[in-house]
Amino acid sequence: MTFRASRFFAFACVFLAACSTSPLGRSQLILVGDGQMNQMGLQSFDQLKHDTPVETNPAINAYVQCIAGPIAKIGGARAGVEKWEIVVFKSNEVNAFALPGGKIGVYTGILPVTKTAAQLAAVLGHEVGHVIAKHGAERVSEGLVAQGLTTAAGIGFKDKAYQPLILAGLGVGAQYGILLPHSRTQESEADLIGVDLMAEAGFDPRQSVELWKNMSAASGGKAPPEWMSTHPANDTRIAGLQGAIPAALPKYEAALKAGRAPNCPRPAGI
Template identity: 40%
Template sequence: MQKKLFFIGAGLALLVACARVPITGRSQLNLIPESTMQSMALQEYQSFLSTNKAISSSASKDAEMVKRVGQRISAAVTRYMAQNNLAAEVANYKWEFNLVDNKEVNAWCMPGGKVVVYTGLLPVTQNETALSCVMGHEIAHAIARHGNERMSQQVVAQGIQVAGSVALNRNPQAQNIFLQSFGVGGNLGMLAYSRKNELEADHLGVIFMAMAGYNPQEAIPFWQRMANASGGSKPPELVSTHPSDERRIAQLQTVMPEAMKYYQPIK
């Protein structure tokens, strides 16, 4: 009986938890309250910074560049959301942008606007515009609530009750799913995001960088450099959570005319 009630409740939750991604309009499942996602994100973000010291922007031109790019993109996205009656979606975001000393080629953005770029990424980005491509992509994951979508799917699959945000926040199983959903920390990143999410973040990311005044056409040579940097060591697309470099670049070429409509060069 209890199992039957659980599945009935889960079915009702699915009906009321549908959301749409800005710009693309794709329907998605978001079961977790945004306040819970941001609370869990803040906890993990602070834990990360306690063992990975952020580089001061006053002492590093690279760290200052990360903050500058982040502030421009977040301001442009916030403005777009307000202009399209979506201001509530980012009303509680408290944006932060940090560069950390880590050789891994990586960056991420958590719910609530906590963005981290690793120094290992900078030799591949090579310039500010390419950096905006990566940061636009990561911010797109947060704006599109891909982490909530991924976590909601896993919560349903594992039968975890989502009623009671405090209980969920303290649930070790839920916390583990959260880390997997955002790719924070070691090998957990291998499980982060689906190919659909990654391609959607690419799509939104070039639009976001264009809104901020960065030329979205730089995204294509950047991802070509990323492909070369991998040295052919990536697994085939069918067994990877990330799209192949070829598919990613092909999609960027397809959406580039749309992105260029938003592009106004920085003066």
């Protein structure tokens, strides 16, 4: 946080009641209400569906739904979202996202890199973790403060001036050339929430670490995959995930005992 933003943060907490707390106990500056964020999520999703072809292969759709469904169900209870729309986009981008308001997008390009169902569950758990922790609202709020605004009143997706800020804040700007990496703090929050979600949904949490090894390999010395550009890997990240696994394993075992063991056959050719 910049000096200016931190001074504003203190001001906002006192005068605007714009202070919130993340699920892991961190103070957040949030100027944008849940209803407004849900609206932004929905409109961004509509835009993406308009601009990107949707995958129609039934086996691929069934596979993604089989993995995303349980993650969305467990995560939705924490995010206050009952119904999720899950769309598979036909694109070579190695990417996936979740948006406020209950939207999940998976690009077919991430399927070969996530070598097991549990690895895709790790990606989606992480993305839904960002939604639960209201990171989109936090990022859009920070963007507004950077523009000298102290209120989100009247800010919406329909106003083209704010579209880049909203797309970047929600982490779905890549296809429009707006790449905004998440802060390390937000990343580790989403990692910890994500490992919990995947374990509770019945996916082996240890696969989250394997996912990062595959992501690194997928870059193959060239430009890193889209998802990795906005989710930089580092030793701290892997160590954080490994540290979270002992607490997540009993939740995974409890899920299996309770019959939550998604069996998602991997389609041929992905």
